[in-house]
Amino acid sequence: MRIGELSERTGTPRRLLRYYEEQGLILPDRCANGYRSYDERLVDRVLQIRGLLDAGLPTRIIKQILPCLDKPRVIHFSDATAEMIATLVNERDRMTQRIECLTRNRDAISEYLDAVLSNNTAR
Amino acid sequence: MRIGELSERTGTPRRLLRYYEEQGLILPDRCANGYRSYDERLVDRVLQIRGLLDAGLPTRIIKQILPCLDKPRVIHFSDATAEMIATLVNERDRMTQRIECLTRNRDAISEYLDAVLSNNTAR
DNA sequence: CTGAACCCTCACATGGATGTGAGGCCGAAG
DNA sequence: CTTCGGCCTCACATCCATGTGAGGGTTCAG
Numbered sequence: 070m071r072i073g074e075l076s077e078r079t080g081t082p083r084r085l086l087r088y089y090e091e092q093g094l095i096l097p098d099r100c101a102n103g104y105r106s107y108d109e110r111l112v113d114r115v116l117q118i119r120g121l122l123d124a125g126l127p128t129r130i131i132k133q134i135l136p137c138l139d140k141p142r143v144i145h146f147s148d149a150t151a152e153m154i155a156t157l158v159n160e161r162d163r164m165t166q167r168i169e170c171l172t173r174n175r176d177a178i179s180e181y182l183d184a185v186l187s188n189n190t191a192r
Numbered sequence: 193m194r195i196g197e198l199s200e201r202t203g204t205p206r207r208l209l210r211y212y213e214e215q216g217l218i219l220p221d222r223c224a225n226g227y228r229s230y231d232e233r234l235v236d237r238v239l240q241i242r243g244l245l246d247a248g249l250p251t252r253i254i255k256q257i258l259p260c261l262d263k264p265r266v267i268h269f270s271d272a273t274a275e276m277i278a279t280l281v282n283e284r285d286r287m288t289q290r291i292e293c294l295t296r297n298r299d300a301i302s303e304y305l306d307a308v309l310s311n312n313t314a315r
Numbered sequence: 316c317t318g319a320a321c322c323c324t325c326a327c328a329t330g331g332a333t334g335t336g337a338g339g340c341c342g343a344a345g
Numbered sequence: 346c347t348t349c350g351g352c353c354t355c356a357c358a359t360c361c362a363t364g365t366g367a368g369g370g371t372t373c374a375g
Contacts, residue, residue, distance in 0.1 A: 073351065083352090085333070102341060104352055120293035123286075125248035127331070134297065137304040149308045157301055163246075164298040168291055170243035174257065175287040178280055181260040185272045196321065206322090208363070225371060227322055250361075 072097075075107045079115040086115065092128040094118055094135065124167060130160055195220075198230045202238040209238065215251040217241055217258065248290060253283055 076083045089095050090105075095114060097105040114135070121131050133156060199206045212218050213228075218237060220228040237258070244254050256279060 071352075082333075084335085087354090088332075102352080104341085117293075117297070120289070121297060122332075123248050124290045124294050125246050129331095134301055138297065138300045154305065154308065157305055161298050161301045161305070164294050164301075166243070167247045168294050168298065170240075171247050171287050171291050171294070174240070174244060174261065175284050175291065177261045178257055178284045178287075182277065182280055182284065185277065194322075205363075207365085210324095211362075223322095225322080226324095227371085245362075 070107050070109070072105050072107070075111060075115065078112050079119070081115055081119060089115070089118055089128070093132050094128060124164075126160075126164075130156075133157070134160060193230050193232070195228050195230070198234060198238065201235050202242070204238055204242060212238070212241055212251070216255050217251060247287075249283075249287075253279075256280070257283060 070078075072083050072086055075081070075086060079086075086095070086105075090097060095107075095111055095118075097107045097111070100106050117138075118131055118135075121134075122128070126134075133153070137157065193201075195206050195209055198204070198209060202209075209218070209228075213220060218230075218234055218241075220230045220234070223229050240261075241254055241258075244257075245251070249257075256276070260280065
């Protein structure tokens with residue numbers, strides 16, 4: 070598929086699809102005329118990238134963790150240098166912290182909403 | 193306490209403590225000499241702010257959700273306009289999405305790490 | 316009194332994600 | 346052949362969180 074379709078299907082501006090490519094997050098093929106050609110599975114990948122960006126991860130880190138999430142995991146053992154592993158452990162832990170922080174605060178918001186709403190309907 | 197102590201205790205540059213104040217996230221008192229004076233509980237508040245920022249929330253949103261997390265919840269019922277509630281519901285849902293995204297990806301990283309590490313020690 | 320270590324405000328700079336638009340090529344449809 | 350919509354590259358602009366430093370007060374210890 071071309072960039073327009075991917076853009077629509079992922080709700081992502083074309084500009085950003087090119088940007089993610091520039092940052093090495095995705096690597097579309099090129100048609101004879103120079104147009105980018107995206108594989109079907111890049112739909113999910115782009116959504117994943119957007120989710121991670123929205124959760125505060127920079128492209129530099131996303132680029133490092135993405136290859137670890139592909140199915141044939143064995144292929145990527147070569148990347149497993151000591152520093153790479155340290156980075157992954159570190160990022161995993163930071164993600165856990167984020168999850169905890171978000172969960173705490175979301176639950177507090179929920180509680181507040183419950184209180185306010187039940188109060189409103191009770192009035 | 194003054195800004196230097198708060199900075200040390202929260203690991204936050206002074207610059208950012210002033211920035212958070214400018215954005216309306218915290219409201220320190222002022223001593224006679226003009227120095228900022230921070231209440232003890234602002235330590236936790238600052239850590240909370242930093243956590244949320246790190247998790248991708250902008251100061252504008254953080255400013256809106258912070259008041260809902262204080263203990264005497266009843267005090268803030270006045271803030272509960274219809275749009276405010278809509279905002280909170282929306283942000284709560286976005287936080288849930290972030291949590292899911294982070295959890296998915298963190299678990300995948302963990303799996304990958306388990307695979308790589310067990311493979312390494314097995315060799 | 317002086318110096319060191321705080322604090323203040325103000326302002327300009329940077330980096331990362333994103334917006335916007337100019338100038339131009341390509342291909343289908345009238 | 347022209348037109349139009351989609352694609353290309355390039356480049357400058359914007360927003361936000363953060364860095365950095367200048368210029369100047371306060372306090373305290375020596």
